[in-house]
Amino acid sequence: MEFTSKKIKHFISSMTSGKHKNSPLIWIIICFLVSAPLHVFSQNQDKITIQLKNVTIEKAFRVIEKQSGFSFFYNAKDLNLKTKSDYSITNKKLEAALEIVLRNQPVEFFIKDKHIVLSKKKTSSPQEQTKVSIPKGKVSGKVLDSKGEAIAGATVMIKNTTTATSTDLNGSFSILTTLKNTLIVSYLGYLPMEIQVENLKTNLTIILEEDSKKLEEFVLVGYGKQKKITAIGSQSSLSIRDLKSQPVGNITNSIAGRIAGIISVQRSGEPGYDGSEIYIRGISTFTSSSPLVLVDGIERTFANVDPEDIESFSVLKDASATAVYGVRGANGVILIETKKGTAGKPKINFRANQGVTQFTKVPEFADGVTYLQMANEAYANSNPKATMPLYSEERIQKTADGSDPDLYPNINWIDQLFNKYGQNRRINTNINGGSDNATYYLSVGYYNESGMYKEDEMAQYHSSINFTRYNFTSNMNLQLLEHTKLDFGASGWIADGNYPGSSGSSIWNAAFVLPPIVIPARYSNGYIAQTRTEDVMNPYDLLTQTGYVSDFKSQLWSNIRLTQDLSPFIKGLSAYGMFSFDNYNEHRIARTKTVDTYLATGRDENGALIFDQMRIGSSYLGFSRSNGGFRQFYTEAALNYSNSFGKQDVSGMILYNQSDKTDAFASDVISSLPSRYQGIAARATYAYDTKYMAEINLGYNGSETFESGSRFGLFPSYGLGWIVSNEKFFEPLAQYVQLLKFRGSYGTVGNSSIGGRRYAYITTVTSTNGYSFGKTTDNSYNGLDVGDYAATVTWEKAKKLNIGAELLTWNNALSLTIDWFQENREGIFLQRGDLPDYAGVRDAPWGNLGEVYNHGFDGTFALNKKLSSDFSVEFRGNFTWNRATVIENANAPWPYPWQQRKGRKLGQRFGKVAIGLFQSEEEIANSPLQTGDIKPGDIKYKDLNPDGKIDSYDEGPIGYGSIPEIIYGFGPNISYKGFAVGAWIKGISNVDISLGGEGFQPFSHEGARGNLLSNITDRWTPNGTNLNPTYPRLTYPSTSNSNYDTSSWWIKNGAFLRLQNIEISYTFRRSDLLKPFGLNSLRLYLIGYNVATLSEFKMWDVELGDGKGASYPLTKTFNMGIDCQF
């Protein structure tokens, strides 16, 4: 409805047809344009004569037009068109005739050129009304939605004036007005409503109708947005409210189980390194499965974005949604938009919370006495002829009574290393506002988390974990010219982490390797203890005595976008250009040292400890530095078109983009070359009568990593949709089902993440082991060899099919979305696995060789019911299941069918099949031969090939794998008046944990190495009653037989159900109490995160997965917070 002066002529002429029904806005503009005086018509006018009976006024207009040669020009809304009247005019001037004809109509007229322009009669301004002493006073009331819930922030405006106010938290408003005025009440997502003020009421109740077709609701799609109702692509979005309330530093951890279609696991809780792995619809390839993440349209990582700054978070899953991303889209796409400002007075939001953190579950070690007893038992089992126990009764006694903790220590290493509690806190303040021409959003965030590592109080430095992050975000949106918009965003973060001098994994590993009875953390005289074997470290030494590492990271994002509306030229056409520059840096300074360590070997005559010095330490902190970082340029330009022709909606898009990302600290030439993408994307959509939809998406793009000539690929996708509920025949059902929509898509998307081998089309020279010559001089040569042979390769292709259904029922209270999908990933980058060794190829050549079939479904449901004006209940949930199967892995077939990888799950585990424990010597004698020291109590395996012996040919598929196939989440939100209680439960299933590794496997290296978990007592014993214990017969070392081979015995169910979130909040509803403090709203809340986990796996936090649990566990936190708006 905007136009330039240039177009007026055309506009006016089109209006003169009289068929246009124009909005008041046009009239205002016209009036504004036409500044000439009203009395300008000619004296030589023809006279008008009308004799009409019982006709509408329009009929009268036609007659006048005929007689006068003038045209009427009006807005149908302004006239009373239906009423039929009699018109009798004889030979009157045009003006006089019009006076008569329009007598009962609420319009006035003026004449210009050959036009009779009708406009609504001007309402006199309040001042004027005062003059004529029309009663004036306060009108107040409440704005509610159809469910009776107060709408806060709704605009209440007096029609044709600038007087306006907005509703408070309770939906209440009051406004000074006069009688006969009209109030317009509006709020986004609702149909605006006009109320005639008949008398000065103070208890108006205005109920806004929801805009039932939700035409306002848009969803994000690749390079744009679409009306939700007619969108075809499979897309799901995350409730931002959920995201914001999580007391976590890394938002990747808030995704799992919150959104249909995402498979995600978190493997560590170490602050700053606790991000989750995220896969959209599981893993479909042997190469990189990471989805493409776009923040404000630019490829970026989102782990450190402040959730407060996120406006929307969407996941694009099918080909229809992702084909436009071409070679980058095969793994799915995550779209994140940051917040923009809205016009109005500055609104300040403030949110802060503070919490305590705790480990969810820490592995428990056996105490020293148990360790000694178990070692003796294992030793006796393996050395039946031994005359004396490994550890004497005296030693066990001294360990038990703690009389000499220096020589007979009994240490729980977990207690030595960790505090019980840590803390985290988050503060965010943002402000937004602006005028019609410029809006802004500014935000500053702070996050701090301290870990649970202990420190040596004597040390002059801090070695415990402390992670602090500052975020800032700014978005400016300027209406530069009438049709030209400029958006500018700059955001970034700074993260500062402090860590112990030794890596977390080495500290944890040391705690798993060092038994409880060898050395204390430090001797009574303060000496740091150390064993003789230098690969068994004292974890306390590693944690507290090795200095510290300071880890500084910073990220700066900037993007600028210029949008030009081309509607005046072609209606519905617009264009934009965008440029962004991102820069990331990390800077790590390690100030590490070693201290003197000692081993007490005994006591002298006086009882003083005798020490051997194990290590001569360094006296000061050393220094080393490492850097990393990248910079990225991105350019995008596009033309968008969107228009309606009657019942037909059409849209189109064509877009060019290119990106350039350079590793700023590359270590070789190849990796120093920027990674580049370049491409064109296009889309055309068509919808008829909001019933039938069709869509074509195209991506045509390429990556620098492929050979010239085969760089570019075309990725098309097609989609169809049908809204059944809009059909005529559906009308009888409309009261039960408000929306029923089916949609389907098919298309091809690519993946060019080739996994380390860039420029596969050229043969590389690689450095290898060299060789040394020379008698006295050292004449050493580096080695050179052919690295990778050239191979013609291109991107992986994913052929994706998606069929979805959307349902809205129970008076819009229940919504349900289900998607079924299948995907064939072809041409997966793999190295040839079928070349015999005698070919002598150093690195097997790459090729587009692999193929994976993936299929599954995901769904979302939401129930939203208002039980009374104060009481509402919401229940939401989602579910995702996928299974990927290997079709081709470029390898030679295995000798036996059960060993084949093809046709099996991607990530399938293989191992021996345990069928229980041997119970007697006879059973062993009558069973297939197992190598090593086999006795009753050892694991009995199934002879798959049956050749009478158990070996690697008997390894078949066992368990699921480490990546879950099923992930789901659900939770209620109940609010009553100001109180609200919400919870979220996350579940993961079809996943398992493979146990293994030193510290889990008892006595894998005999003594001196290898801790024991406290469940070690649950083992097989000759006269034991437990026929299915955790551990088989203990042996010393445990490697003396096949008990700890990879087998189904050590595969444990990794499914769990986790109360991820529980929140209680109170929102103050009395605005009169808040106003004195300048507050618009205030909410207080308590939140618990990772509060409880239900799983049959008990040894460590089940989400950490395979191995022995030797990594920083996940944390649970309890936070309280405040959330207010000024």
Add this chain to the structure above:
Amino acid sequence: MKFRALINICFLLLVFTACSEYLDQVPDDRQTMEEVFQKKQPSEEFLANVYSYIPDESNIWDGSPWTGNTDEVEVAWAKYAIYRINIGNWNADTAPFSQLDNYYKGIRSATYFINHIDGNAEILKLDGQDLLDQYKAEARFLRAYYYFLLMRQYGPVVLVGEKEIPVDASVDDIQLARSPFDSCVSYVVNELDKSILNLPLIQPAEKDYGRITKGIAMALKSRLLLYAASPEYNGNTDLATFKNLDGTQLISQTYDKEKWKKAADAAKAVIDLNIYQLYKDVSGNPVKSYRNVLLTPWNNECIFVRKSNNLSTWDIHCSLRSAGGWCGLGPTQEMVDAYFMKDGKSIEESPLYSETGFTNNIYNMYINREPRFYASILYNGKKYFGGNITSKDSLVARFNFSGKDGKKYGGEDYSHTGYLIYKNLSPETNRLTGKNNSRPLVLFRLGEIYLNYAEAMAEYGGANSVEESLKYLNLIRERAGIPKYGSDELPAVSGQELINKIRAERRVELAFEGHRWFDVRRWKIVEDMMGDMHGMDINSDGNQFYRRVVVSTHQWKKAYYWWPITQYEMDRSHKMVQNPGW
């Protein structure tokens, strides 16, 4: 007009940047294979890569099994693959220490070098054709050597030939069968003869010491032909059914005596070069002479050495735990018993041998043994010279249960036999100061060639053979400081007895040098020596310690003559036949 301008800009942007150059950014001046072979330094680096496959066999705990899976040594750690082999827990699928992929990579690199080095502009300009020919000969030797290393482990092998197998060929197009062992031998000998033509007798410049010489190629030929003449490969009718799929016999079925002649000639040819001599210490002390053969770098007995190696870690593995070592490589009682007495007789024959009582607190078993025993075995009570983290004084080994080096507090670091290897342990290695004595690893030395010659002559028979054989056997014994055969103390021997004496001498002289595994196989005596391995009773203290007890059982099956062809290879090579028994 604004929007029109904007469209124009967008369009220009599209056209301007859409040209393919944006993605065309691989720099032209990066190193290519063609350039490597036009320059001297990169060509030499390529050759160094071919050299790098020369095995560093100092790592006998988890690098190579030739010592720990025989009757020489018991390796302490069950975590290493040696243990799995000793308990028979291996098959073609899991076969540890497989070298097929490794040596064939070396072979391919050598072939690539030979096929590309011709016409190297820079070498031709600086040094001329001779150096080019020499480098090619080095690569040719190395390729032959890697074939030899495969043959000793796997028997008959696939000979790839002069061309590299194309990497993009279909699997069906690159199928090759194994060649009969004798063909493999001929091929390797022929290749060695070719390389000998262009190899220097000695490296003229000290900086090139360690490069391949004529003597090295000839020494390899000697060892290969000795193996080829031995019963395992020479008319071994046990392997009558060991054939390719097309019926080709892989091991010769008729004994050919002349093979011994070829072996003898090859060994003699090395001796006749007259550039190598047995190492003898200036003091004349035979213990020092024998120890320092391996410890004195670049001495004249060494024929083929590997300059860079892992001997510093060897030293730690052989060191006492109380000296900061890991106490891990324990010679078996069988090995200890193999050493002669100082009268040159075996312990069975010598009146000096006793297993009762002590002399100066040393068990009598260790008294009156030959010098090589004292140079090679660290036994309970022997003084150990080496670094210690608390005391710089000399130490005494204590392997009994509660001893400072014993099992009780050793975790997994204790000798399982009550002995440690002392041979080739550098006294200069010091764990306190962190000093490692780096020295070349000896791969071929004249002592072996003497024994090769003595054995081949004794087996071949004929005129002068016993005299020639005894001459070189006695040269070894002379250096070892024990009486010669045919001297006043010891009678001369001949026939099978001579052969047995040579084998006994070889076992002792070349102990822990990686020969035993192959020797017992080619002699076909391996079945007699495998099985229970003995040591002192490390679970006891006091005199109880000095009892022979079984410390482990080294499993033996007929299949173990050779390594299995890996299942990986079997699945990919359709003409490959598996080794017998696997």
